[in-house]
Amino acid sequence: METLAELLPRAGGVFVQMEDEIASISAVIGASWTGAKAMTATSGPGFSLMMEALGYAVFTETPCVIVDVQRAGPCTGQATRVGGGDVMQCKWGMHGDVEIVALSPWSVQEMYDLSVRAFNIAERLRLPVFLMADEAVGHLHETAEFHERIAVEQRDRRKGLPPFGHPDPGGVPPMPCFGDGENLLVTGSTHDDRGYRKVEEPQVHARLVERLRQKVLLRRDELVDVERHMLDDAETVIVAYGFTARGALAAARELRGRGRKVGLLRLRTLWPFADKEVAALDGRARRVFVPEMNHGQVAGEVRKHFRGDVVGYGQTDGEVIPVATIVREVERIS
Amino acid sequence: MTRSFEQYLRPGVKATAFCPGCGHGILLHGILRAVDELGLDREKLLFVSGIGCAAWIPSPHILADTLHTLHGRAVAYATGAKLANPALTVIVVSGDGDLVSIGGNHLVHAARRGVDLTVICANNEIYGMTGGQAGPTTPVGAISATTPRGNPYPTFDLVKLVLGAGAAYVARYPVTQPRPMTDAIKKAIRTPGFAFVDVASPCPTQFGRRNRFEDVGALYDRTHDLVMPREEAAMRPPSELAGRLVVGEWTPEDLRLGAGIAHDGPGPGGPPC
Numbered sequence: 263m264e265t266l267a268e269l270l271p272r273a274g275g276v277f278v279q280m281e282d283e284i285a286s287i288s289a290v291i292g293a294s295w296t297g298a299k300a301m302t303a304t305s306g307p308g309f310s311l312m313m314e315a316l317g318y319a320v321f322t323e324t325p326c327v328i329v330d331v332q333r334a335g336p337c338t339g340q341a342t343r344v345g346g347g348d349v350m351q352c353k354w355g356m357h358g359d360v361e362i363v364a365l366s367p368w369s370v371q372e373m374y375d376l377s378v379r380a381f382n383i384a385e386r387l388r389l390p391v392f393l394m395a396d397e398a399v400g401h402l403h404e405t406a407e408f409h410e411r412i413a414v415e416q417r418d419r420r421k422g423l424p425p426f427g428h429p430d431p432g433g434v435p436p437m438p439c440f441g442d443g444e445n446l447l448v449t450g451s452t453h454d455d456r457g458y459r460k461v462e463e464p465q466v467h468a469r470l471v472e473r474l475r476q477k478v479l480l481r482r483d484e485l486v487d488v489e490r491h492m493l494d495d496a497e498t499v500i501v502a503y504g505f506t507a508r509g510a511l512a513a514a515r516e517l518r519g520r521g522r523k524v525g526l527l528r529l530r531t532l533w534p535f536a537d538k539e540v541a542a543l544d545g546r547a548r549r550v551f552v553p554e555m556n557h558g559q560v561a562g563e564v565r566k567h568f569r570g571d572v573v574g575y576g577q578t579d580g581e582v583i584p585v586a587t588i589v590r591e592v593e594r595i596s
Numbered sequence: 597m598t599r600s601f602e603q604y605l606r607p608g609v610k611a612t613a614f615c616p617g618c619g620h621g622i623l624l625h626g627i628l629r630a631v632d633e634l635g636l637d638r639e640k641l642l643f644v645s646g647i648g649c650a651a652w653i654p655s656p657h658i659l660a661d662t663l664h665t666l667h668g669r670a671v672a673y674a675t676g677a678k679l680a681n682p683a684l685t686v687i688v689v690s691g692d693g694d695l696v697s698i699g700g701n702h703l704v705h706a707a708r709r710g711v712d713l714t715v716i717c718a719n720n721e722i723y724g725m726t727g728g729q730a731g732p733t734t735p736v737g738a739i740s741a742t743t744p745r746g747n748p749y750p751t752f753d754l755v756k757l758v759l760g761a762g763a764a765y766v767a768r769y770p771v772t773q774p775r776p777m778t779d780a781i782k783k784a785i786r787t788p789g790f791a792f793v794d795v796a797s798p799c800p801t802q803f804g805r806r807n808r809f810e811d812v813g814a815l816y817d818r819t820h821d822l823v824m825p826r827e828e829a830a831m832r833p834p835s836e837l838a839g840r841l842v843v844g845e846w847t848p849e850d851l852r853l854g855a856g857i858a859h860d861g862p863g864p865g866g867p868p869c
Contacts, residue, residue, distance in 0.1 A: 281705040284669065288666070292672070293677060293680035314666055315669065446661045446662070447606070459656065
């Protein structure tokens with residue numbers, strides 16, 4: 263955020279340091295409705311504070327990007343140490359049933375590339391998109407390539423159409439903005455396709471919630487992003503994400519050197535979950551190993567979709583998982 | 597409401613959520629009259645509200661862009677919208693519980709920053725919609741759903757609070773004085789920077805019934821009787837100002853002069869700031 267404070271005004275943008283994280287995400291939503299691309303970044307307790315307004319963003323279909331640099335919780339925990347315990351929180355931390363999109367970078371390059379992707383998905387689908395980094399990635403210093411030109415999704419601001427309804431399952435309505443002369447009515451209560459409150463009609467609520475879910479679920483093939491390493495003949499597959507995946511790739515290579523048939527399925531999206539990609543490991547892979555900086559938040563999802571053995575390894579001491587630990591644990595279960 | 601104001605109402609909204617005798621309808625009229633008299637470009641007009649009865653004053657009634665937000669957060673949403681598009685005239689309308697209790701931090705920080713917002717507080721001295729619980733503006737001794745033996749805590753003086761936080765313009769009037777109230781709203785909108793209007797708006801259902809007002813008229817009589825112009829208040833000792841509704845307009849200049857801001861506070865009070 264300190265860098266944005268320096269750079270955003272130079273690029274014609276606006277930076278404001280609000281009084282707390284609730285105010286920050288609230289200001290982001292207000293700004294987004296004027297047509298601006300808006301984001302905030304936080305960690306740990308700040309992410310918890312944002313949950314109510316994130317539900318508002320989902321329900322009012324407000325594009326925005328939230329960077330969560332995960333740290334070791336719960337609570338204040340280890341303020342500047344690494345953690346990965348917010349994987350479920352970004353999906354289920356809001357009350358109610360929601361589908362969101364969460365990306366998982368493992369490098370400085372991906373902090374950049376996935377930020378661009380996050381904004382484009384947010385604008386295309388009208389929802390909050392989470393860049394679920396962790397402290398280790400957040401403090402990395404390494405080379406990265408910044409592009410001269412990037413693809414930028416332009417918001418569909420067509421006027422005259424219902425801004426909160428679409429005939430198709432999972433359809434995304436256009437989003438004209440404040441000042442466009444559309445007399446917009448935006449509310450976090452259950453609303454019809456023009457924004458009128460309809461809190462006592464079960465069908466209106468059910469239809470709205472379902473369309474918001476299907477916006478993500480029907481597009482899972484274009485959203486889910488994985489990277490496959492040495493999977494063709496792998497008997498043991500490591501499923502990893504974020505900084506941990508760097509150690510997992512190094513471990514897989516070392517284990518290959520020792521004659522073990524080990525591969526890596528790296529998740530660059532956490533949500534929607536890569537269920538098909540995990541299920542596709544069935545047949546060749548005998549077991550899946552999931553190292554992560556929490557106690558099994560992704561391992562549990564993997565178990566739902568992979569029929570063989572799934573072994574989780576959770577480390578939550580504020581340190582990254584060493585390559586040697588992953589090598590040792592994979593050898594132990596193989 | 598005269599029919600000429602119907603052009604400002606959203607088509608299809610047939611009835612308000614306000615109880616019989618609620619002051620919020622008078623305030624709605626005052627806001628629309630202010631917008632009309634100022635000749636504001638309605639395409640660039642944005643109303644932001646939080647949660648509660650007062651949040652329904654703009655949403656869904658007013659035919660303009662309206663952002664009906666979360667409990668307490670209206671000022672923060674409005675800040676983001678105004679900074680991202682300074683061409684918008686942004687007016688926050690919400691209640692005392694919403695703006696001052698759950699949203700109190702956003703209120704004072706927006707005033708401190710001097711964001712060009714107009715914030716209108718429909719102050720009914722109680723949490724109305726959620727069931728008549730006490731808030732930071734509930735008078736000492738008043739009966740509420742959560743103070744069945746009388747509210748033991750002193751109130752915030754919103755004029756002092758917001759002026760002290762850095763507002764460029766602050767006013768207080770009750771809905772029983774609709775013309776000065778409307779003029780204050782107009783001044784607040786025209787003020788560059790942060791402007792705040794504290795509007796006393798009686799709540800017969802949650803406040804009046806519990807506090808033994810025989811009817812709506814008696815509750816409005818109370819509001820009317822509590823009014824004291826700030827000029828008069830400046831000449832009275834603090835002991836005579838307890839519980840009074842000191843009305844008028846204030847600017848940062850008043851902080852410098854240190855006069856005329858004293859108000860209610862039946863508690864220990866303290867000197868006028």
